[in-house]
Amino acid sequence: MMRHLQLLTRQRPRVIVAELVVLAAVVLAVIGGWLAPYDPEQPTIDVLAGPSRTHLLGTDASGIDVLSVVVAAFRVDVLIAVVSIGISLIAGVGLGALSGYSFNRSRSAGMSSTIILRALDLVQSIPVFILALALVGMAGQSVRNVVIAVAFVNLPVFARLTRSAIQGIEHREFVSASRAIGIREFGILRSHVMPNSLDSTIAYASIAVGGAILLTAGLSFLGAGVKPPTPEWGAEIASGSGYIITGEWWISVIPGIVLSTVVLSFALLGDGIRVALQRAHRGGELAEYEPSTFIEESIEERIGSA
């Protein structure tokens, strides 16, 4: 337990800041709705007011206080992202483990593993946003469907990360040594292979949460995400998009800044976790660069499998 806490505390300053932001985001996700000074769903007559003492971040076209929307939106955006990545992580790791570990069988394991890999490959052939959009479009617009769509598009990445990590671990002699001792395959998977394989997956999960927030916001921006008038960053940006050219910038710009900061913090957190895990388990060289966004991770994957 202590060692796990150390992972979080022995970090570069910018990672510590990121951790605080993430913590704040999680807290706001829970209590944000109550902290909002005004009701984020109640239109008023005070429309398009610039930032002032009464409305710190101004109001939008329906007279809704932007600050309230931004603060209340934490619940929707952060929660959807965390839940969907959680689902994706568990399902992806499971799938990756089953397809990556050979269970000491040579033939049949190889076949099913390849089929799963090819299927994941094909799913990844459809651009992520388009796939998510189509899934929500066909299943209907609801929070549940957004969660499923986001979980689904992230599944292949988790599965492949886990799969390649496991395949790498399985070549290490301590796996053979465990077999020679007589430990059963599932036992080896559970106590030796999985613990050693999860480093990059866990670190990536945090980055993926950031990506999921972007995805949710994008869908809502188009009106294909959460249903209005639920407060959501992307939806709010959309409501203000028409007013940019007339100078009422705060409706679109401010939620974007908040969103970006939260996404960035999740990414930094993931990066920090990755560095700490490498230091703890490899005790050697630290790569200067590691993928920090969904896109980079999938590019690295393609490079790795080439």
Place this chain on the structure above:
Amino acid sequence: MSEPLLQVGNLRVSFPSSGGPMTPVRGISFELGRGEIVGLVGESGSGKTLTGRSCLRLVPKPGAMEADRLTFEDIDLLQTSQSTLRHLRGRRMAMIAQDPLTSLHPSLRIGTQIDNALADHGVPRAHRRDRILESLDSVGLPDPDRQAHSYSHQLSGGMRQRAMIALALSNGPSLLIADEPTTALDATVQAQLLGLLVELRNHRQMTVLLITHNLGIIASICDRVLVMRAGEIVESGTTTDVVRDPQHDYTKALLAAVPRLDQPRMLPHTVDGRKGPPTVVEQQTLSVPSTAPTEEDTQRTPVFDLAGVTRHFPLGPLWRREIVHALDDIDLAVYQGESLGIVGESGSGKSTLVRLLALLDQPTRGTIKFQTSELAHLRGADLKRFRSRVQIVFQDPYSSLDPRYTVARSIQEALRAHRVCDPSEERGRIRELLEQVRLSPQFASRYPSELSGGQRQRVCIARALAPRPEVLLADEPVSALDVSVQAQIVELFEVLKREENLTLVMVAHDLALVREMSDRVITLYLGRIAEEAPSKEYADRPLHPYSFALSRATPDPDRIGYLPPILAAGEPPSPVRPPTGCRFHTRCFNAQGRCAAEVPPLYSVNGGAHRFACFYPVTEEQRVELARSGRAAASDMPDHEKTPTGETVDQIREAGTG
């Protein structure tokens, strides 16, 4: 010494690190004369590689190099500009490294890289093509044009190394720094490369600084030796002086740690000498492989009995399927209480064999019996019992332990799996096991990352001993360790074998190592048994040409100045497409037409104790002649000298590579 080529005075190399600067090289001085091969020997961490690079002023950042003196042919390398240095590198001094796969550009053809080297030193385009082919030819590569169009990964180990030498020498330097050039190569291929270095010295007056950890190589081709340890030169002198009469303790220890070929094991239960020295083998007196057990055999109970064991691996996708013939038709017995050594080079199938014995793999055909039970049929409790009786130690101590488990936990896992003792007794048992492998109990709570290679290997051995096995298998257990540590681990194996009354099967590629610790030796070549004999007999009279070539090619510090004749030409073929008939015939100096058509059966002499698979085994005359033809490296070696089979060394070489 005439005008020295390179003079190094008080060379120091330091690296910044979190605990203060590290100095891997601390003030060494030496000189290299023209036309000599100087060996720089040391273990890992001695600083020898950095020393080599410093001669070219190529210390990688963030390292920093300082010296009082660094002169090459009158040029003060410490004062010259970067551009002059660049001009000197390649043109006057060059380097070859250990792994051509990582040192040559992977996406550019060999010929292109040599062309680049020529171009960057001002050779006009018109001359380059000829120079490229000439370079490749001069290092003994057959069909230079084809090699020039190849990529480095398409060539086999020895050819890659030759290609790198061709690249290094393309601009005609007079100094060559050779950093462990043969470490990754098989002994038989290594012998060829060493011969090439000697040829360069003899015909081109090349000065070679040969950096290696292998004292045997040093003894065979070096004129002088520098012994390095922890950043300092502890001893230097002519090869003869240093090897025959070492002064420094470290040098003495290094020499003592090197396994020798001519010191066979004498154990009470060996079979040799029963009926006097075996007579010269004639074709007619060969006995057909005997299935009836001899008198000796019935006294020894087989622990493992392999019959017709074959293991093939599929390779590649379904539509382009290839087969790796790892093992073919292995008939073998392992007897209780013996030390069996299995020797083979790359592609021999030795690792596959030992994994089959450990039941980590199943044969494609054939049966393996362990004390009358067939391995393939073991299930449940019987399987568990087998696992407690047969244990294995692997090659790589760095990956053999789960990095997240403490030493105690790793051993505990083995104890628990076989319920060796009550949980309350575990700690005591772990301590006992650690003591047995000569590790103090405080190691129990350490993690593998805190241990050295040798210590980790000891932990692996302790773990293997936990279930109190009867048989201990070892797959190259020391090849990843330093020479001095190797000797300790080997000794540990011997001690444990006696203490626990184990049957020991050790697999390795170093013939000397295996010979030293085994009662019986088996040679594997490309998946088949080449020869099997008691240790002493194997040493005195190897009958299979491959065993003979291997033993001649294995460097030995006792044979100073002995450059092995090239007996196994070319390189081992790939196990994907093994040669027909006798698999060694493509490289064999005794090969005749029959060898390509038929697979030789295992003939036996000496009442079945000594078996070999060859139609034309090595005769006494050949033995004498070939032993004599290993000339001292210092004298001139004309390579048109003929070997007993009537072909010149060149012709043998040509026939083998291709």
Place this chain on the structure above:
Amino acid sequence: MAVLITRRLILLPFQVLGVLTIVFVLVHLLPGDPAYLIAGPQATAAQVNKIREAIGLNQPLPVQYVHYVGNIVRGDLGASWYTGNAVTTDIGQRAPATLELITLALLGIIVLGVVIAGLIAVNPGGIGGRIIAAYGFVAGALPDFWVGLALIFLIYYKARLGAAPSGQLSSHYAIPSRTGIATIDALLVGDGGAFVDAAKHLILPVATLIFVYMGPVVRVTGSAAVRSLQSEFVEYAESWGIAPWRRIYYALRHVMPVFVISVASTYGYLLGGAVLVETVFSWGGFGQYAVQSVTHSDYAAIEGFVIVAGVFTVLVYTVSDVLQMALDPRARR
């Protein structure tokens, strides 16, 4: 080489079939009655049933699959109930404009990517490299639609530069639409003014895409370039006196396959990004069509745009693989 390329191309139809299959499976896994969605919210029960019959939803799955594949191979992606046209026609009209957008963005990324990777290679440890890495990191956290809006605000509104963010052309220009791409159509008609105007309209959307999607390419390629410079073969080449410029070439040459993969992947992501950016700039291309079909639950159109996007990506990856084989001999297995 030709043999290897042919072998790789043979895989293409199978991959396309794979994409079609995946879409089919997903569509049928989702809840909801497709016939109902296709018929549209105003249809009667009878009409819905007729459509169900027509699409063959009452038939066993394998039969449906065969019909489905057969139709697509013949170029029939169904009909959009919203526009009334065949989906293929709809997409055909709109795709060129999107293609223009993402291809220009890709070209910009390629040029900038090469320049930046080169700069990093020349001075690896320098401040430039770190700034680039930081930029890439931050850019990956920004929503592309927001960046578009921010750019509109700063450049169009505040700095009064550039064209209004509404489509490809200002409203007072009228040119016949032949390809669907305003710039090309203007050239075809010889209308210089319209061409300039169309070009001006391209600036902000393309800049948005480049700004957001250049990050990953630059980071991945940049770090690969730095590692390449430190790799053993570059070090070894110094031992035979490699010329300084060639040393950089050796390092970058080794990185080219990575660059190709990054660019190819980015092309796919750009298509996804186009959906959002087109909405912001009212571009009227494939992206907006996708949004429109989702908003109106236009079932056939949704299926259509997913399939087109998937096939597009497969084609891009195929080209990428072929380039890989040319650049990296080890990929030629």
